[in-house]
Amino acid sequence: MEVGNRYVSLKKYINGEPCESDLEIKTATLSLEPRKGSGDVIVKNLYLSIDPYQLNRMKLYNSSQSALSTSRRLALGQANHGTS
Numbered sequence: 001m002e003v004g005n006r007y008v009s010l011k012k013y014i015n016g017e018p019c020e021s022d023l024e025i026k027t028a029t030l031s032l033e034p035r036k037g038s039g040d041v042i043v044k045n046l047y048l049s050i051d052p053y054q055l056n057r058m059k060l061y062n063s064s065q066s067a068l069s070t071s072r073r074l075a076l077g078q079a080n081h082g083t084s
Contacts, residue, residue, distance in 0.1 A: 005030040007079040008048055013060040018050070022058070026079075 004027055011024045034040035050058075057074045 001032050002029050003032055004028075009077050009079060010058055010074050012076065013073075014055070014058045015060075018055065018058060026077075028079075 006025055006027050008023050009026050010022065012022055014022050032042050034042060054074075057072065059073070061073070
């Protein structure tokens with residue numbers, strides 16, 4: 001099954017507090033095929049939260065990016081993958 005998917009991407013690296021012009025909403029087509037017999041389910045997220053640790057990932061450089069692998073800088077224009 002193919003569905004339209006909206007996601008938020010980083011348009012430019014932030015300097016200080018993020019603002020609306022730093023982000024953009026994009027749309028892409030996504031194929032959803034749960035594996036048969038796996039018990040997998042498909043969920044739809046209704047809200048997006050930017051947690052404080054993600055702010056460092058949105059900056060051009062922050063010392064935590066080189067200290068922790070989970071703090072790598074986000075790529076511009078790409079989907080920000082999260083967990084639910």
